[in-house]
Amino acid sequence: MKHETIETNAGWLIILTLLVISIGGLVEIVPLYYIDETVEDVDGVRPYTPLELRGRDMYLREGCYTCHSQMIRPFRDEELRYGHYSLAAESKYDHPFQWGSKRTGPDLARVGGKYSNEWHVQHLKAPRSVVPESIMPDYPWLVENKLDYSQIEDRMRALKAVGVPYSETQQEYQANVEKFGKDVADKLHIPKADQNLVDEAQQGNYDGDNSDITEMDAIVAYLQVLGTMVDFSKYDEGEFVEYR
Structure with a gap:
Protein backbone atom coordinates (compact mmCIF):
# COMPACT_ATOMS: atom_id res chain seq x y z
CA MET A 1 0.00 0.00 0.00
CA LYS A 2 1.37 3.37 -1.03
CA HIS A 3 1.71 6.16 1.51
CA GLU A 4 -0.36 8.42 -0.72
CA THR A 5 -3.24 5.95 -0.54
CA ILE A 6 -3.24 6.11 3.26
CA GLU A 7 -3.15 9.93 3.32
CA THR A 8 -6.05 10.26 0.87
CA ASN A 9 -8.23 7.57 2.43
CA ALA A 10 -9.74 8.65 5.76
CA GLY A 11 -10.79 5.12 6.66
CA TRP A 12 -7.34 3.60 6.22
CA LEU A 13 -5.74 6.57 8.00
CA ILE A 14 -7.99 6.14 11.05
CA ILE A 15 -7.50 2.36 11.20
CA LEU A 16 -3.72 2.50 10.88
CA THR A 17 -3.44 5.42 13.33
CA LEU A 18 -5.41 3.47 15.94
CA LEU A 19 -3.21 0.43 15.28
CA VAL A 20 -0.01 2.39 15.84
CA ILE A 21 -1.38 4.03 19.01
CA SER A 22 -2.49 0.63 20.33
CA ILE A 23 0.93 -0.91 19.77
CA GLY A 24 2.64 2.04 21.43
CA GLY A 25 0.27 1.87 24.38
CA LEU A 26 0.77 -1.86 24.85
CA VAL A 27 4.56 -1.47 24.77
CA GLU A 28 4.29 0.99 27.69
CA ILE A 29 1.48 -0.66 29.67
CA VAL A 30 2.19 -4.41 29.48
CA PRO A 31 5.60 -4.25 31.29
CA LEU A 32 3.89 -2.62 34.29
CA TYR A 33 2.04 -5.87 34.95
CA TYR A 34 5.38 -7.64 35.44
CA ILE A 35 6.86 -5.05 37.84
CA ASP A 36 5.98 -5.46 41.52
CA GLU A 37 6.79 -1.86 42.41
CA THR A 38 7.59 1.31 40.47
CA VAL A 39 8.73 3.32 43.51
CA GLU A 40 12.26 2.41 44.53
CA ASP A 41 12.99 0.92 47.96
CA VAL A 42 15.48 3.40 49.42
CA ASP A 43 16.36 4.63 52.88
CA GLY A 44 16.30 8.26 53.96
CA VAL A 45 13.35 9.72 52.06
CA ARG A 46 11.05 11.52 54.49
CA PRO A 47 8.32 14.18 54.40
CA TYR A 48 9.36 17.81 54.65
CA THR A 49 9.71 19.43 58.05
Whole structure:
Protein backbone atom coordinates (compact mmCIF):
# COMPACT_ATOMS: atom_id res chain seq x y z
CA MET A 1 0.00 0.00 0.00
CA LYS A 2 1.37 3.37 -1.03
CA HIS A 3 1.71 6.16 1.51
CA GLU A 4 -0.36 8.42 -0.72
CA THR A 5 -3.24 5.95 -0.54
CA ILE A 6 -3.24 6.11 3.26
CA GLU A 7 -3.15 9.93 3.32
CA THR A 8 -6.05 10.26 0.87
CA ASN A 9 -8.23 7.57 2.43
CA ALA A 10 -9.74 8.65 5.76
CA GLY A 11 -10.79 5.12 6.66
CA TRP A 12 -7.34 3.60 6.22
CA LEU A 13 -5.74 6.57 8.00
CA ILE A 14 -7.99 6.14 11.05
CA ILE A 15 -7.50 2.36 11.20
CA LEU A 16 -3.72 2.50 10.88
CA THR A 17 -3.44 5.42 13.33
CA LEU A 18 -5.41 3.47 15.94
CA LEU A 19 -3.21 0.43 15.28
CA VAL A 20 -0.01 2.39 15.84
CA ILE A 21 -1.38 4.03 19.01
CA SER A 22 -2.49 0.63 20.33
CA ILE A 23 0.93 -0.91 19.77
CA GLY A 24 2.64 2.04 21.43
CA GLY A 25 0.27 1.87 24.38
CA LEU A 26 0.77 -1.86 24.85
CA VAL A 27 4.56 -1.47 24.77
CA GLU A 28 4.29 0.99 27.69
CA ILE A 29 1.48 -0.66 29.67
CA VAL A 30 2.19 -4.41 29.48
CA PRO A 31 5.60 -4.25 31.29
CA LEU A 32 3.89 -2.62 34.29
CA TYR A 33 2.04 -5.87 34.95
CA TYR A 34 5.38 -7.64 35.44
CA ILE A 35 6.86 -5.05 37.84
CA ASP A 36 5.98 -5.46 41.52
CA GLU A 37 6.79 -1.86 42.41
CA THR A 38 7.59 1.31 40.47
CA VAL A 39 8.73 3.32 43.51
CA GLU A 40 12.26 2.41 44.53
CA ASP A 41 12.99 0.92 47.96
CA VAL A 42 15.48 3.40 49.42
CA ASP A 43 16.36 4.63 52.88
CA GLY A 44 16.30 8.26 53.96
CA VAL A 45 13.35 9.72 52.06
CA ARG A 46 11.05 11.52 54.49
CA PRO A 47 8.32 14.18 54.40
CA TYR A 48 9.36 17.81 54.65
CA THR A 49 9.71 19.43 58.05
CA PRO A 50 7.35 22.36 58.81
CA LEU A 51 10.00 24.93 57.83
CA GLU A 52 10.91 23.09 54.62
CA LEU A 53 7.22 22.75 53.82
CA ARG A 54 6.66 26.50 54.12
CA GLY A 55 9.76 27.01 52.00
CA ARG A 56 8.23 24.82 49.33
CA ASP A 57 5.13 27.00 49.52
CA MET A 58 7.33 30.05 48.85
CA TYR A 59 8.95 28.20 45.94
CA LEU A 60 5.52 27.55 44.41
CA ARG A 61 4.22 31.05 45.13
CA GLU A 62 7.13 32.71 43.36
CA GLY A 63 6.79 30.42 40.33
CA CYS A 64 10.29 28.96 40.59
CA TYR A 65 9.01 25.73 38.99
CA THR A 66 8.39 27.53 35.69
CA CYS A 67 12.13 27.93 35.08
CA HIS A 68 13.69 25.16 37.16
CA SER A 69 12.95 21.46 36.87
CA GLN A 70 13.52 18.93 39.63
CA MET A 71 14.00 15.82 37.54
CA ILE A 72 17.38 14.56 36.36
CA ARG A 73 16.86 12.19 33.45
CA PRO A 74 18.85 8.93 33.13
CA PHE A 75 21.22 10.28 30.49
CA ARG A 76 24.99 10.44 30.82
CA ASP A 77 25.22 14.19 30.18
CA GLU A 78 22.61 14.92 32.84
CA GLU A 79 24.27 12.70 35.43
CA LEU A 80 27.66 14.31 34.76
CA ARG A 81 26.20 17.76 35.30
CA TYR A 82 23.64 17.23 38.05
CA GLY A 83 24.32 13.85 39.67
CA HIS A 84 22.40 10.57 39.93
CA TYR A 85 19.17 10.55 37.99
CA SER A 86 16.02 11.28 39.98
CA LEU A 87 14.13 8.46 41.64
CA ALA A 88 10.37 8.22 41.93
CA ALA A 89 10.86 7.63 45.66
CA GLU A 90 12.33 11.10 46.06
CA SER A 91 9.05 12.69 45.00
CA LYS A 92 6.60 10.37 46.72
CA TYR A 93 5.72 12.96 49.37
CA ASP A 94 5.45 15.88 46.93
CA HIS A 95 1.93 17.13 46.26
CA PRO A 96 2.21 18.26 43.54
CA PHE A 97 5.63 17.07 42.40
CA GLN A 98 8.05 19.64 40.98
CA TRP A 99 9.53 17.69 38.08
CA GLY A 100 8.96 20.58 35.69
CA SER A 101 9.10 20.69 31.92
CA LYS A 102 11.40 23.64 31.21
CA ARG A 103 14.92 24.63 32.13
CA THR A 104 15.49 28.31 31.77
CA GLY A 105 17.69 27.82 34.82
CA PRO A 106 19.52 24.65 35.93
CA ASP A 107 17.79 21.62 37.40
CA LEU A 108 17.49 21.84 41.19
CA ALA A 109 16.91 18.18 42.07
CA ARG A 110 20.32 17.96 43.78
CA VAL A 111 21.00 21.58 44.69
CA GLY A 112 20.90 20.83 48.43
CA GLY A 113 24.31 21.32 50.02
CA LYS A 114 25.88 22.43 46.76
CA TYR A 115 26.05 26.06 47.88
CA SER A 116 26.15 27.76 51.26
CA ASN A 117 23.14 29.43 52.87
CA GLU A 118 24.81 32.79 52.27
CA TRP A 119 25.13 32.04 48.55
CA HIS A 120 21.44 31.19 48.27
CA VAL A 121 20.40 34.34 50.13
CA GLN A 122 22.53 36.55 47.89
CA HIS A 123 21.42 34.69 44.76
CA LEU A 124 17.75 35.15 45.60
CA LYS A 125 18.20 38.81 46.53
CA ALA A 126 20.34 39.74 43.51
CA PRO A 127 21.05 36.80 41.16
CA ARG A 128 23.52 38.63 38.90
CA SER A 129 25.74 39.46 41.86
CA VAL A 130 26.79 35.79 41.96
CA VAL A 131 25.87 34.59 38.45
CA PRO A 132 26.49 37.50 36.03
CA GLU A 133 24.78 35.80 33.06
CA SER A 134 21.61 34.99 35.03
CA ILE A 135 18.24 36.25 33.78
CA MET A 136 16.47 35.34 37.00
CA PRO A 137 14.49 38.20 38.60
CA ASP A 138 15.39 39.57 42.03
CA TYR A 139 13.45 38.40 45.10
CA PRO A 140 14.54 40.90 47.80
CA TRP A 141 11.20 40.72 49.63
CA LEU A 142 11.95 37.17 50.78
CA VAL A 143 14.41 38.48 53.36
CA GLU A 144 12.13 41.39 54.28
CA ASN A 145 8.86 39.46 54.76
CA LYS A 146 8.23 37.71 58.04
CA LEU A 147 7.24 34.09 57.55
CA ASP A 148 3.56 33.41 58.15
CA TYR A 149 3.29 29.94 59.64
CA SER A 150 -0.07 30.38 61.39
CA GLN A 151 -1.64 27.67 59.23
CA ILE A 152 1.23 25.19 59.21
CA GLU A 153 -0.71 22.57 61.19
CA ASP A 154 -3.65 22.78 58.76
CA ARG A 155 -1.27 22.45 55.81
CA MET A 156 0.27 19.35 57.32
CA ARG A 157 -3.17 17.86 58.00
CA ALA A 158 -4.15 18.47 54.37
CA LEU A 159 -1.07 16.58 53.19
CA LYS A 160 -1.73 13.85 55.74
CA ALA A 161 -5.15 13.38 54.14
CA VAL A 162 -3.50 12.47 50.82
CA GLY A 163 -1.03 10.02 52.33
CA VAL A 164 1.94 12.00 53.66
CA PRO A 165 2.80 10.39 57.03
CA TYR A 166 2.61 13.39 59.33
CA SER A 167 1.50 12.24 62.77
CA GLU A 168 -1.24 13.51 65.04
CA THR A 169 -1.97 10.58 67.34
CA GLN A 170 0.50 8.77 69.56
CA GLN A 171 0.11 5.66 67.43
CA GLU A 172 0.99 7.57 64.26
CA TYR A 173 3.94 9.15 66.05
CA GLN A 174 5.28 5.75 67.14
CA ALA A 175 4.92 4.45 63.58
CA ASN A 176 7.07 7.35 62.38
CA VAL A 177 9.64 6.67 65.11
CA GLU A 178 9.98 3.12 63.78
CA LYS A 179 10.09 4.24 60.15
CA PHE A 180 12.19 7.43 60.29
CA GLY A 181 13.76 7.51 63.75
CA LYS A 182 12.83 9.67 66.74
CA ASP A 183 14.54 12.89 65.60
CA VAL A 184 12.65 12.93 62.30
CA ALA A 185 9.40 11.72 63.87
CA ASP A 186 9.48 14.63 66.31
CA LYS A 187 9.65 17.08 63.41
CA LEU A 188 6.73 15.40 61.63
CA HIS A 189 4.40 15.58 64.64
CA ILE A 190 1.62 18.06 63.83
CA PRO A 191 0.90 19.26 67.41
CA LYS A 192 4.53 20.43 67.68
CA ALA A 193 4.69 22.00 64.19
CA ASP A 194 4.93 25.64 65.30
CA GLN A 195 7.71 25.03 67.82
CA ASN A 196 9.57 22.70 65.44
CA LEU A 197 9.49 25.37 62.72
CA VAL A 198 10.84 28.04 65.06
CA ASP A 199 13.57 25.77 66.42
CA GLU A 200 14.75 24.71 62.96
CA ALA A 201 14.82 28.29 61.68
CA GLN A 202 16.82 29.51 64.67
CA GLN A 203 19.25 26.61 64.61
CA GLY A 204 19.76 26.81 60.85
CA ASN A 205 19.84 30.62 60.69
CA TYR A 206 19.31 30.28 56.96
CA ASP A 207 18.97 33.99 56.18
CA GLY A 208 21.88 35.00 58.42
CA ASP A 209 19.70 36.96 60.85
CA ASN A 210 18.27 35.23 63.91
CA SER A 211 16.27 38.26 65.03
CA ASP A 212 13.24 37.02 63.10
CA ILE A 213 11.99 34.17 60.91
CA THR A 214 11.62 35.26 57.29
CA GLU A 215 10.41 33.75 54.06
CA MET A 216 14.07 33.57 53.09
CA ASP A 217 14.72 31.20 56.01
CA ALA A 218 12.02 28.89 54.71
CA ILE A 219 12.91 28.81 51.02
CA VAL A 220 16.64 28.33 51.70
CA ALA A 221 15.81 25.47 54.10
CA TYR A 222 13.77 23.89 51.32
CA LEU A 223 16.48 24.34 48.69
CA GLN A 224 19.13 22.92 51.00
CA VAL A 225 17.24 19.65 51.49
CA LEU A 226 16.63 18.94 47.80
CA GLY A 227 18.45 15.80 46.70
CA THR A 228 20.10 15.16 50.07
CA MET A 229 17.85 12.46 51.51
CA VAL A 230 19.20 9.46 49.57
CA ASP A 231 22.81 8.39 50.08
CA PHE A 232 23.62 6.93 46.66
CA SER A 233 27.03 5.69 47.84
CA LYS A 234 25.16 2.87 49.59
CA TYR A 235 23.80 1.49 46.33
CA ASP A 236 25.54 -0.29 43.47
CA GLU A 237 25.44 1.10 39.95
CA GLY A 238 22.34 -0.20 38.24
CA GLU A 239 20.59 -0.86 41.57
CA PHE A 240 17.38 0.82 40.42
CA VAL A 241 17.17 -0.47 36.85
CA GLU A 242 14.42 -2.96 37.75
CA TYR A 243 12.07 -0.10 38.62
CA ARG A 244 12.42 1.64 35.25
